[in-house]
Amino acid sequence: MADFNKVLTPGDYEKGELNVVIEIPTGSNHKIEWDREHACFMLDRVEPMAFAKPCNYGFIPQTLDEDGDELDVLMITDQPLTTGIWMKAKILGVMKFVDGGEVDDKIICVPEDDRNNGDAYNTLEDLPAQTLKQIEYHFNHYKDLKKPGTTEVKAFEDIKSAKKVIKASIERYLDAHPELRLKKGAESAVKNVVESAKKALKN
Numbered sequence: 419m420a421d422f423n424k425v426l427t428p429g430d431y432e433k434g435e436l437n438v439v440i441e442i443p444t445g446s447n448h449k450i451e452w453d454r455e456h457a458c459f460m461l462d463r464v465e466p467m468a469f470a471k472p473c474n475y476g477f478i479p480q481t482l483d484e485d486g487d488e489l490d491v492l493m494i495t496d497q498p499l500t501t502g503i504w505m506k507a508k509i510l511g512v513m514k515f516v517d518g519g520e521v522d523d524k525i526i527c528v529p530e531d532d533r534n535n536g537d538a539y540n541t542l543e544d545l546p547a548q549t550l551k552q553i554e555y556h557f558n559h560y561k562d563l564k565k566p567g568t569t570e571v572k573a574f575e576d577i578k579s580a581k582k583v584i585k586a587s588i589e590r591y592l593d594a595h596p597e598l599r600l601k602k603g604a605e606s607a608v609k610n611v612v613e614s615a616k617k618a619l620k621n
Contacts, residue, residue, distance in 0.1 A: 419502070421457040423488075426479040426504060431584045434577060435530060438491045438507045442475040443498035450501055452477060452488065459501060469560040472552045474499045481587035482594060484521040489587040492524045492553060494545065496534060506530040511542040512580035514572040515557060518565070523583050524557075526574075542574055550574060 422439045429437040441450045441459065447470040449462040474495060477488035493499065493507065507527035515522050528539045539545055554571045561569050592599040 419458050422452065422479045422504065423454065428478050428480050428584065428588055429506065431509065431581055431588075434509045434581075436478055436491070436507045436509060436525070436527060436584070437504060438476050438478060438493060438527060439504045440474055440476040440493065440499045440501060442471050443501060444472065444474050444495065445470050445498055447471075454488075465560065466563055469556065469563075472556045473549075478525065478584065478587070479504075480591050480598070481584065482590035483523060483587050484590075485517070489584065490522065490524045492526045494526065494528050494539065494549065495532075508537075508540070509577050509580050509584075510539060510545065511577055512575050512583050513553065513557070514575060514579075516570045516572060517561075518568045525580050525584060541577065 426437045426439070429435045439452065441452055442448065447465040447467045449465055450459050451462045452458075453460045474493035476491045476493055478491060479488065481489040483489045491507065492513065493505075494510075499505070506529070508530045510526045510528060513524040513526060515524055526542065526545075531537070532539070542550065554574075557569055557571050559569075592602070
């Protein structure tokens with residue numbers, strides 16, 4: 419299996435676009451997680467069926483959230499997605515979330531190209547109110563049987579707030595991988611030189 423953190427970038431988040439890898443399908447009670455050390459998926463635990471995921475769950479490659487894991491994504495689709503696929507996604511907002519005292523925010527997304535609903539979802543306000551209520555309830559209570567009171571949904575915030583969370587997570591990843599930061603800097607410098615040369619030729 420490919421190492422998603424090596425073969426994928428986070429995507430062009432400034433334009434509202436992301437690359438997302440799916441870990442858990444909607445309706446599954448299997449807590450499947452990406453194992454960075456072994457570059458594969460693992461079953462971390464089996465949750466009570468009452469707390470099956472209300473939406474697809476995944477992550478953005480080449481990011482690190484404040485809890486030390488890749489930045490999580492809640493992917494809204496009409497039908498469950500398959501563990502292990504990656505997709506281009508559109509940012510709708512962010513769920514500000516705390517788990518065991520640690521910040522563990524979740525970026526809320528939909529597929530970038532959803533012809534079934536005519537790409538109707540562009541902000542959190544476009545989603546059915548019941549969808550957000552179910553997500554909020556799930557994350558406030560899914561650990562109640564073992565660790566009650568340890569999770570809390572703080573707020574749902576807009577695309578601008580989501581982009582700030584994504585940017586900070588990308589910076590953390592680059593801080594942890596200075597060789598990648600150097601590579602990106604070199605690529606950016608080459609791109610600037612090429613663009614400047616093109617402009618000079620036109621003039």
